[in-house]
Amino acid sequence: MRSAVAKALTLLFLAVGGIALASGPASADVVSPPGGCSAIGDFTHAKLTVHSSAYVPSDVIVVPQVDVVQWSGHEHDKPIGYVGPKRPIAGAVRLVLPGSFDVSIWRWAEAESTRYSNAGAESYRLPSILIGVKLKVNGFEEDAGRTVCSGSVFVEVAGSVFANPLGWVGLAGSALFLLGLVVAGFRKVRPAADDVRP
Amino acid sequence: MATRRVRRRARGRPVLGGVCGLFFGFFLSIALTVYAGIALNSPLHIELVAAGAVFGIAIGLVGPFGRSRGGAHAARRG
Numbered sequence: 132m133r134s135a136v137a138k139a140l141t142l143l144f145l146a147v148g149g150i151a152l153a154s155g156p157a158s159a160d161v162v163s164p165p166g167g168c169s170a171i172g173d174f175t176h177a178k179l180t181v182h183s184s185a186y187v188p189s190d191v192i193v194v195p196q197v198d199v200v201q202w203s204g205h206e207h208d209k210p211i212g213y214v215g216p217k218r219p220i221a222g223a224v225r226l227v228l229p230g231s232f233d234v235s236i237w238r239w240a241e242a243e244s245t246r247y248s249n250a251g252a253e254s255y256r257l258p259s260i261l262i263g264v265k266l267k268v269n270g271f272e273e274d275a276g277r278t279v280c281s282g283s284v285f286v287e288v289a290g291s292v293f294a295n296p297l298g299w300v301g302l303a304g305s306a307l308f309l310l311g312l313v314v315a316g317f318r319k320v321r322p323a324a325d326d327v328r329p
Numbered sequence: 330m331a332t333r334r335v336r337r338r339a340r341g342r343p344v345l346g347g348v349c350g351l352f353f354g355f356f357l358s359i360a361l362t363v364y365a366g367i368a369l370n371s372p373l374h375i376e377l378v379a380a381g382a383v384f385g386i387a388i389g390l391v392g393p394f395g396r397s398r399g400g401a402h403a404a405r406r407g
């Protein structure tokens with residue numbers, strides 16, 4: 132399931148953040164430097180279009196649990212189909228965890244690429260354990276060893292939080308171990324050393 | 330026959346408290362992530378787990394529930 136989650140998250144980030152695979156383009160005004168990269172994600176079933184330049188890194192973008200995304204990404208606003216000098220490109224999309232740990236969910240690299248933009252369509256289905264969870268994803272794009280852009284954005288999967296089994300696990304576990312805490316707080320009565328009769 | 334003199338000490342279970350507190354913090358952070366919209370990358374998760382462990386140990390050391398020492402002796406005397 133991990134790979135499925137990773138793929139789905141990456142697709143989301145492709146759509147809303149604008150990092151494009153192995154083709155060079157990347158994020159948007161959620162990126163630094165602004166305008167270094169830009170992207171558009173069009174969620175077909177939800178009829179939702181997301182422009183990366185319309186958000187800042189602290190924004191939360193709510194996306195459908197299941198959809199098809201028509202995406203395009205541009206490096207320095209280069210149009211789709213534009214080709215330029217060959218150069219090595221690389222990048223990654225990462226999920227940010229507590230303690231500022233990053234888990235790479237997708238990496239790419241190409242020794243020689245002439246593309247400065249790309250577009251495509253991807254369908255995805257996210258597991259219900261992600262519903263309502265605010266995920267921070269970040270990414271970067273390197274062009275000839277130089278970081279063209281990097282950025283991050285929060286993504287949240289739409290749906291009722293009560294449909295998320297992880298929430299019930301959290302509630303049940305909390306109740307169980309709260310009971311354990313109460314038990315641990317009860318005074319135990321045990322005989323002292325001088326209680327033992329010789 | 331020697332008179333049996335009993336002195337009892339009432340206290341909680343700090344090890345159990347620490348373990349339960351740690352897991353309580355862990356599961357609480359999961360519930361807050363889903364229901365309260367706490368971001369997955371928030372440092373609050375680690376703080377909750379650590380605070381839960383500390384709180385559990387403290388609960389176990391203090392033993393705030395159940396009969397007090399005086400109460401226990403009083404019960405025996407009765």
